[in-house]
Structures are given as structure tokens and as C-alpha cells.
Amino acid sequence: xxxxxxxxxxDGIGQEVxxxxxxxxxxxxxxxxxxxxxxxxxxxxxxxTPLPEETRELAREAxxxxxxxxxxxxxxxxxxxxxxxxxxxxIRPARAYPGVDAVKPETDLVFVRENTQGVYxxxxxxxxxxxxxxxxxxxxDASRKIAEYGFEYAxxxxxxxxxxxxxxNVMRKTDGLFVDTAAEVAEEMxxxxxxxxxxxxxxxxxxxxxxYDVIVTPNLAGxxxxxxAAGLVGGLGMLPSANVGDDNALFEPVHGSAPDIAGExxxxxxxxxxxxxxxxEYFGYDEDGQRVRNAVETVLEDGPRxxxxxxxxxxxxxxDAVLEQL
Amino acid sequence: xxxxxxxxxxDGIGQEVxxxxxxxxxxxxxxxxxxxxxxxxxxxxxxxTPLPEETRELAREAxxxxxxxxxxxxxxxxxxxxxxxxxxxxIRPARAYPGVDAVKPETDLVFVRENTQGVYxxxxxxxxxxxxxxxxxxxxDASRKIAEYGFEYAxxxxxxxxxxxxxxNVMRKTDGLFVDTAAEVAEEMxxxxxxxxxxxxxxxxxxxxxxYDVIVTPNLAGxxxxxxAAGLVGGLGMLPSANVGDDNALFEPVHGSAPDIAGExxxxxxxxxxxxxxxxEYFGYDEDGQRVRNAVETVLEDGPRxxxxxxxxxxxxxxDAVLEQL
Ligand SMILES: CC(C)[C@H](C(=O)O)[C@@H](O)C(=O)O
Ligand SMILES: CC(C)[C@H](C(=O)O)[C@@H](O)C(=O)O
Numbered sequence: 339x340x341x342x343x344x345x346x347x348x349d350g351i352g353q354e355v356x357x358x359x360x361x362x363x364x365x366x367x368x369x370x371x372x373x374x375x376x377x378x379x380x381x382x383x384x385x386x387t388p389l390p391e392e393t394r395e396l397a398r399e400a401x402x403x404x405x406x407x408x409x410x411x412x413x414x415x416x417x418x419x420x421x422x423x424x425x426x427x428x429i430r431p432a433r434a435y436p437g438v439d440a441v442k443p444e445t446d447l448v449f450v451r452e453n454t455q456g457v458y459x460x461x462x463x464x465x466x467x468x469x470x471x472x473x474x475x476x477x478x479d480a481s482r483k484i485a486e487y488g489f490e491y492a493x494x495x496x497x498x499x500x501x502x503x504x505x506x507n508v509m510r511k512t513d514g515l516f517v518d519t520a521a522e523v524a525e526e527m528x529x530x531x532x533x534x535x536x537x538x539x540x541x542x543x544x545x546x547x548x549x550y551d552v553i554v555t556p557n558l559a560g561x562x563x564x565x566x567a568a569g570l571v572g573g574l575g576m577l578p579s580a581n582v583g584d585d586n587a588l589f590e591p592v593h594g595s596a597p598d599i600a601g602e603x604x605x606x607x608x609x610x611x612x613x614x615x616x617x618x619e620y621f622g623y624d625e626d627g628q629r630v631r632n633a634v635e636t637v638l639e640d641g642p643r644x645x646x647x648x649x650x651x652x653x654x655x656x657x658d659a660v661l662e663q664l
Numbered sequence: 665x666x667x668x669x670x671x672x673x674x675d676g677i678g679q680e681v682x683x684x685x686x687x688x689x690x691x692x693x694x695x696x697x698x699x700x701x702x703x704x705x706x707x708x709x710x711x712x713t714p715l716p717e718e719t720r721e722l723a724r725e726a727x728x729x730x731x732x733x734x735x736x737x738x739x740x741x742x743x744x745x746x747x748x749x750x751x752x753x754x755i756r757p758a759r760a761y762p763g764v765d766a767v768k769p770e771t772d773l774v775f776v777r778e779n780t781q782g783v784y785x786x787x788x789x790x791x792x793x794x795x796x797x798x799x800x801x802x803x804x805d806a807s808r809k810i811a812e813y814g815f816e817y818a819x820x821x822x823x824x825x826x827x828x829x830x831x832x833n834v835m836r837k838t839d840g841l842f843v844d845t846a847a848e849v850a851e852e853m854x855x856x857x858x859x860x861x862x863x864x865x866x867x868x869x870x871x872x873x874x875x876y877d878v879i880v881t882p883n884l885a886g887x888x889x890x891x892x893a894a895g896l897v898g899g900l901g902m903l904p905s906a907n908v909g910d911d912n913a914l915f916e917p918v919h920g921s922a923p924d925i926a927g928e929x930x931x932x933x934x935x936x937x938x939x940x941x942x943x944x945e946y947f948g949y950d951e952d953g954q955r956v957r958n959a960v961e962t963v964l965e966d967g968p969r970x971x972x973x974x975x976x977x978x979x980x981x982x983x984d985a986v987l988e989q990l
Contacts, residue, residue, distance in 0.1 A: 378969040413833040419966035441767065441870055457800065462837040468804035468863065470837040474783065505884065511788040511796040537891040544767055544895025558831065562885075565863040567890060569870025 340369045341621060344400035346393060348415065349378040350595025351605035352406020356606045358597075358607035358657040359404060363632075365661050366618075366626050369664035373400065377415050378408060378595075397422045397588065402617050406610065410566040416590070420453055422609050423588045424475060425581035426480065427487045428453040428560060429616070430579055430592060432567035437639040438647055442570040444548040448495070449562025450488035453581055455480050457558045476512040476556070481519035487582070488554035489529045495552070497600040500531035501538050501562065503555040511649070516556055540566060568592060575646050580620060589613040599645070603652045606644040608634055611660060633663035666695045670726035672719060675704040676743065676921025684983040685730060685940040688959075691987050692944075692952050694849035699726065703741050704921075715741045723748045723914065728943050731916040732936065735923060742916070746779055749914045751814045751907035752806065753839045754779040754886060755942070756918060758893035759905055763965040764973055768896040770874040774821070775893070776814035777886025778842075779907055781806050784829020798826060801839040802882070807845035814880035814906070815855045821878070826857035829865050829889065831879040842882055866892060894918060901972050904938035906946060913946050915939040922946060925971070929978045931971040931983035935961055954966060959989035 343363075347356040363370055375393035382388040388411040397403045408415045420428070428451040434440035459475035485502070492500045500568055502520045506513035517533055524531050534542070536559045543563065545552065547570050554565060568574045577592035591609030599605060611634055618627035641659040643649025651659075670688075673682040701719035701873055708714040714737040723729045723745055734741045736823055746754070754777040760766035787799035811828070819824045828846045832839035850857050860868070862885045869876065869889065873896050881889060894900045903918035917935030925931060937960055944953035967985040969975025977985075 418833075457831075457835055462835065464837050465839075468841075470801040470841045472802075472804050472835050472838045474798040476796050476798075478858055490679075505783075507781055508743075508884075509788065509798050511790050512798045515790075515794075515796045537887045540866070540888050540892040541900060542897040545899060558834075559888075561831075561863045562866050562888060563753055566866040566870055567865040573871060574867060 339502070340371050341401040342371050342373060343434070344375050344396045344403040345372045346377050346397070346403060346419070347406040348507060349380075349597065350407055350597050351596055352378070352408070353600070353602060354653050355404035355591065355607040355610035356404060356604045358653055359442045359610045359622045361657055362611050362630055362660060362664070363614050365664055366629075368623060368626065373512040374579035377404075379411060382411060387504075389418055394418060394422045394553040400586075402586065403588040403621065404614060404617065406586055407591065407593060409595040412594065416663055417458065418511050419588055420581045423581060423586040423587060424583035425453050425586070426483050427451070427582045429491070429563040429580040429582060430560070430577060432564060432571055434571040435576065438572050438576065440570060440572045441549045442544075445567060445570045446551050447547060447550050447567050448491070448497075449560050449564040450484065450554045451564065452480060452484040452555065452557045454557070456557035474509070474512055475659060476515050478515060478519050485520040485523040485554060486527070488552060489523060489527050489531070492552040493529070497551040499527065499549070499551045501539070501550055501553045502531055502533050503536050503553055504533065505536050505559070507535060513556065514637065519621055536563065539563065543567060543570065554639040564592065573619045573646065574609070575606045576608055578609050578616055580613070580616040580619065587617070589617045589620075603654065604645050605653050606646050607653050608638065608656055611657075629664055636663045665726040666697050668725070669696050669698050669721045670701050670719075670729040671698045672703050672723070672729060672745070673732040674921065675706075675735040676733055676926035678704070678734065679926070680929060680931045680979050681917065681933040681936035682730060682732035684979055685936045687983055687988060688937050688956055688990070689940050689944075691990055692955075694949060694952065701729075702829070705737060708737060712986050715744055720744065720748045724912070726912075728946060729914040730940060730943065731914055733789065733917065733919060733921040735921040743784065746907045749907060749912040750909035751779050751912070751914060752809050753777070753908045755817070755905060755906040755908060756890040758890060758897055760897040761902065761964045762962060764898050766896065768870075768873045768899045771893060771896045773869075773873060773877050773893050774817070774823075774892040775875050775886050775924055776810065776817055776878060776880045777890065778806060778810040778881065778883045780883070781878050782883035782958050791817070800835070800838055804845050806840060807842045808849055811846040811849040811880060812853070814878060815849060815853050818878040819855070823877040825875070825877045826855065827865070827876055828859050829862050829879055829885050830859065831862050831885070833861060839882065846880065847918055848951055850874040854903040862889065865889065869893060869896065876979060890918065890923065899972065900935070901932045902934055904935050904942055906939070908946065913941045913943070915946075924963045929980065930971050931979050933979050933983055934964065937983075955990055960987045962989045
């Protein structure tokens, strides 16, 4: 059955890496129909909104969405889209690849980030000119969903260790509810896990990322810790991600629009192609997902390299090399 | 004039490292009177509170406080003490020392963390069993105070660069007020600085800590980013800190009570002794502060090492070596 994929390139290098991922997907023996959606700075300038309702509708109706990258308006684009696909989990694998310079080559982690709550729930007010507040929200339902998802994910991927990240020594009621709910779910599912304070975890991840595997985290903590892990593996250029809901999902590289190199045709499409591999697995096309992943890995190890990895290959040359490996 | 110092060892290795710092301070030609204050797990067991009112009073009345370490009850001890001294700034230098294994030996950063607000303001409620909220508070006054302090600190320490960390793309009103206020203060003080999103900053710090110098941050972000930086320099064992108010201050190592080695007399007292050096500078005893810092550095470079740094020296041997260098 044809899968309809909303393809939203967005800003900057999003325009270059998304086509690369589509080329890879089209080389597989699967039936995808790609429908392009508009979003980004240029759209904002023309239409007064960076994310037209039509694009949101497209994401809501599609079987899945591929998103490229966003610039300064990222929060106005990606956060609503994550809501449109009703994603509650943001999955961010952070892995060092052979042949890619990494601060910590032994890093191989997956963040399972809660995708709807915390400070992102966004109830903010300017009480006066001088005083602003933000209401951070944690519910048992959302905490349960992310814990269940994270624990299942860990089980399916034979994770060595599950860590639940939090700051419940300070945010006693909100993160308290988050960790208590995780504890309940763990008991119901008969799962073993550790808890870690996000500050201590930030230090341990830098020192010994190899000690961790699947990390279930509240929303903002997941944002920061996954970027930290991107640093460990050599930068955001390598991190794919999935935003997964019950019936829909959106896949995007963790990197931004890279205005410094946008338009030059030299962006590294790895994170985007690996995000497409996550989409394949989301559809149950596990073998295809694995093929794409292996192809990217092989090219990263001995193929042509884009400038961010010390080479001078173009996005196209890199992508062609991936296609040859398929 | 005699300075009265509240000396609160707290839990675990706090009992070992604080006396080491006092030995160093007593070796200087200064007039300190140390008054011990009780806090910690054992106190909680005996008295039903980990931080008796008497200890809080002592900290409030003293010219400054030295704090050792706290265990699981840390939040119930250190947060009230930071309030008792009316500290608004938490200064955390993170520096790699020659001779100490570091993930990033070029790290030499100072976090200037806002010490009163954000999620630590702590207005939390369980709205129902299943829903909890926390009100994050940012005021212009507190943002102004930390920006002024951070910018002055940067100036006094000839900082190469000032970075204001935030997540104002999501926390638009609260962190928006924080960054807007920093911008106003920078204009008034004619200071140059950059802004950085905390997630991107987490990545850049891992990749290129040498690009940063003084980082002014909201409360929780400072907590997490400074621990990240501790990882970069080889662990929390090396990070001193100062909690500074208008008329009072508290100095503490960033590390915890290390129950695994507590009682063995092998704790590394560097962070505590360096915290005492920060106290010396707070009193305007800059030369003494520098002497202590130099002595610690020399010992770290070629002196006896405690087990955390790969040696087998005791806390006492290490401290004696520092005393010899003074
Ligand atoms: C652009 C921003 C709103 C977003 C977030 O905070 O989630 C980004 O940092 C990310 O992690 O994808
Ligand atoms: C113990 C805890 C409350 C504290 C904090 O969050 O400030 C600690 O992590 C620190 O950074 O000193």
C-alpha cells in the first residue's frame, strides 16, 4: 500500500538533505508518495507565517512526515508539527561512527524524550513588566506513556541499561510524579532501571557515555542532554530523530539549518538519511531500515566525506555513494 | 579584624575535606575564627532536621560560610543555606589542571549561575493525583543582578568572551525577560557578549570548551552545564564554587558526599581548598587566594595524588603537600 509522506524541507540545508533522503528511499522497493510541504523563513516572509495551515494539515493527514531543518523560527515550526503528528516520544539515538572523529568514540546512546510537557507545555505569563512565570506541567498519563514507550524500546533493542533522568530533588512534585510513574510502570512491566539526576548525568555522560544505553527523560532535559551527546559523537551532523505518536510520526535530523553552508550543496545528509531509516523501521520495514543504516555507515567509514567530516565531497557525491552501497 | 567563618562539614567526605581547607587557611597570616555548624544525615537522624535553625543562624551571622558536602538530603541543606547567606550568584570555575586527566584539557570556564530563581523558586503543586505543576519565576531585578555581577566578574578577570545562556525560543517570556535584561545591562555597561541556547551550548562546550570563558546562566541551566563542564575537566572532584550575596557568601566544592570513599581519609580536598581560595578573594585577600591556588596547582602537577587522580595519597598527605607549597 502506498504510504503518503509529507516532505517538509524547511530552511537552509533542509533543502539539500531532504532530497538526499528521498533519493535513498526511492531506491528501495517500497511504495512512497512524497508530497512537499512549505515551511520556513522564506514562507514567513511571503505568507506571514512560517508554517501555513496547509502544511500542518498535510502532516496530520500523511502516514508520516520527513522534516529537513529550521532556522531562527524553528520553535514556531517544529513544535507545532510535533503536536500535529501527536507525537509523545522523541527518540534520539546518539552514536559514534567509525571513521568520524568523536570526543567519546564509545558513545552509543538513545534518548527517549517526553515530547509534550514540561516547560514546553508553555503556560507563560508576564505578570508585570518585571516578573514572568512559566508553568511547567507533568501529568501521570504522559509520564506513563513515555516510560512505557522507553521501556519497550529498550526491550526491543536489547538495551543493557535503562536510566530515568530527572531533577526530582528540586522539582519534587513535577519530576517526582515523573519518576514515581516510571517506577510504577517498571514494576508492572518487570523492568530494571536506574534513576539519575540530570546534572550528575551530564557529568557522567561526558566521562563515561559507554555506561549508558537508553535514557528516558523529561522534555527539556532530553533536549539538552541529547545535544550534549551530539557533542560526544562529533556534532549534530550525525543525529537522526523520530517524533512518534500512536498513529503518526515525524522524522528529522537533530541539526539546524546551518546558514553558513546552506546553498553550497555540501551539507552532510547522514542525519537526515538516518532519520529516514527510522521512518522505515516505524513502518515495520526493518530490513530496509537496516540496509540504509549499513550503507550510511559504510560510506562514513571509507567513502567520500563532506567538509564537516574533513572531506570535500558534495551532498550529492555522498548520497550517490550511499545509493551504491544499498 | 577577625573574620568569623561558619564551618559546616555536612556529610561523608565533607568531614574530611573541610578540615583540610581549614588547615590551609590557618597557615596563612589572617585572622579567622571558625565556628562549626551541624548539618547532614546524622543530624537529621538525631534531631529530625538535616539543617537545625542554629546552623542557619550561624551562617546568617558569620562573615562567610565554608560548606563541605551533602548526601541525599543535599537539597534540604544547601538550598536553604544559599538563601540564608542571601546569595544571588553561584560562581563555578571549571578548569582543567595540568597533570589531571581531562576529557578536554583546554577547558577554562566560569559559570555565573543565577542562584535564586527559575524552577528553584519552587512554587509547585499537585493539582490532582495525576497532575503536577511548577511555576518557574524570572524577575527583572534578579536577572539584572546576575547580569551585572557576571559582566563585572568577566571584566575583573579579563574574560575573552561572555556568553548568556538561555532557552528563550521556548521559554519566551521567562527566559525572554532574562536575556532582554542582560541586553539592557550590557548596553548600560558597554559590554560585548553573545547569547547561546542551552542545548546548542551543551554541544559546543563538549566540542570546543576553549571557545568559552564566562557563561551567565539561569539557575537550572547553570546546574546542568557546570556539571557537564566538570565532566570535561575530569570530574566534580576539582570544581570549587562560591555563592555570593551583597553582604555574605558561602563557599563549597561542587562535589557531593562520596559515600563510597567517605571515612577512608582519601578524599581529594582540591575543590574544597580551591573554594577556600575563592573565599580569600571574596574578602579581598587576593594574594593569599592566589598563593593557595598556586600551591594546589603545583601539588596537582607533581605532588602526591589521591586515588581519584590515580595515586594512593591520603587527604592528609595531599594537604601537607599543599601546606609545604604555601
Ligand atoms: C527548536 C527547538 C524548539 C527544539 C526543541 O527545543 O525541542 C530543538 O532544540 C530540538 O531539540 O529539536
Ligand atoms: C543538591 C542540589 C539541590 C544542588 C542544585 O541543584 O543546585 C546541586 O546539584 C548543586 O548544583 O549544588
